[in-house]
Amino acid sequence: MTNQGLLDRLSFDETISGAKILKEEHPESGVTFVVAEVQTDALGAMIVPFVIPDNEDWIFTPWDWQDGRLTSDFCLDNAQDIEWRVNNTDQIGSVVNGLPRLLTGTPTESTKLASRKAFGAQLKRARQAKGLSIRGLSRLSNIHYSPLCQMERGACNPTLDTMTHLAAILDVTFTVSSK
Incomplete structure (x- = not known):
């Protein structure tokens, strides 16, 4: 990732005049984690972390990146403590396995x-x-008749343990699907 490449991907209400990458990591294939100093006309220079999926045209940014509390030593270990969003939208990123x-x-x-x-x-x-x-x-199966009837009608939510138990007794594999 280059400074200009990062700048080209940024889309915010604030006018961004420059970006300097301070830290870059590749925590998993297809994802780049960057901590950059971002220069805005209205707010001056700020440290902002970004999580950038390689094959997407959007990036994850902290929800409150403008508050100035983030520092250049921010690391992915802190990702779960941050509310992430896509670009400058209200679409939330949920932290799973350490990444939004x-x-x-x-x-x-x-x-x-x-x-x-x-x-x-x-x-x-x-x-x-x-x-x-x-x-x-x-x-x-030692499962009462009534819940089995409900399962067959789709009227109850069996646990994974129950499904596994029934699959073993019936010698089948169940496929979980909404189709």
Whole structure:
């Protein structure tokens, strides 16, 4: 990353007249972490960390980068203590494995229901393929009949442990999906 390359990627309400990279790291493939001194016309020079995905045209910046409290010794270990956002927008970056990331596909009620129904259909097919009634599966699994009925209808949210237990009994692999 060059100073001009960083400057070209910055998009803020403040007019930015210069950027000098003070620190650059590559914490994982496809991501660059930079701490830079950014010169703004209105606020003067400030230290700002950036997390830059290589194949995107946006960057992560701290939500309150203008407050002047960040210093040149800022490191990725402090990333979880910062509220990150995309460029100068209200889109939040959530810190996962030490880096801010965009979490797309936050489950909605409709995708949760679709996932439960998809699992229920798989459970029913697997049970029927083994020639078992729900009561028979209940006896083998030590799971009460009622929750098994609810699972097959997509009316409850089974735990991963329950799904794994049923998969082992039915000798199948369940696929988690919202389709």
